[in-house]
Amino acid sequence: MNGKSIDLNCDFGEGYGAYTFGQDAELLQYVTSVNIACGFHAGDPHTMRRAVEMSLAAGTAIGAHPGLPDRLGFGRREMAITAEEAYDFTVYQIGALSAFVRAAGGRLQHVKPHGALYHMANSNSAIAEAIVRAASAAGESLMVYGQSGSLLLEVARREGLAFASEVFADRAYERDGSLMSRNKPGALITDEEQAAAQAVAMVKNGHAVTIDGQRAPIQADTICLHGDGPHAVQFASRIREALIKADIRVEALGKK
Secondary structure: OOOOEEEEEEEEOOOEOOEOOOOHHHHOOOOOEEEEEOOOOOOOHHHHHHHHHHHHHHOOEEEEEOOOOOOOOOOOOOOOOOHHHHHHHHHHHHHHHHHHHHHOOOOEEEEOOOHHHHHHHHHOHHHHHHHHHHHHHOOOOOEEEEEOOOHHHHHHHHOOOOEEEEEEOOEOEOOOOOEOOOOOOOOEOOOHHHHHHHHHHHHHHOEEEOOOOOEEEOOOOEEEOOOOOOOHHHHHHHHHHHHHHOOOEEOOHHHO
8 A cells, every 4th residue: 555545425314204315325335434414404313313323334434414404405505694503503413413423322523514505614704614613612523524725624724623625536626626617518527437537646646637637736535425426336336446446545534
């Protein structure tokens, strides 16, 4: 091994009631950490408990995935919330999931905002500070997962919280290291070989290749694997295989 290692995370437990989404059970064999929906954008008490039990049985690290209270929009639409509301929403959801994790004999490792809340924390300092305060106040020495180069991680660093810089194998990057807008052609990488090659390059070389062939600098501590696509399991399997073949350890951040 060359000393490089990476965490693979995926969003998890995003069903509710009679509805299920994603390929949770199948993805558990490939990921090393999960972000479990906490009841706002998705999830409910029964789904959360089952997701926690499945994750602990598989040996994956568990994180809270708090979102906006917008179930109809799956938490992907921005809302005009105050910093105080962002703090309260985040503390509430961390607390709910943490209770299930403790009841099952586990430990909550991290917090990763979901959807619109994730992107709002990348551009709004008050929201970013509220989320970091909430993670700190939860009292479990939680790590903050955020996009590489984001404002959220800058705030976490400033406040002395542990954090993980997240990158995406299936998204194209701009030259400044930001994600290309989904509205632009080529923003989504749909070829598993291309996604696997990008994952290896991001970990080994600290860059992603832009759509015009340039190198975008990034910091890769954890790679997000989307679990809701039709080929999510094949992508996860190929990406993990490529990382291991490149002598990169795939392990949860808490084991480093």
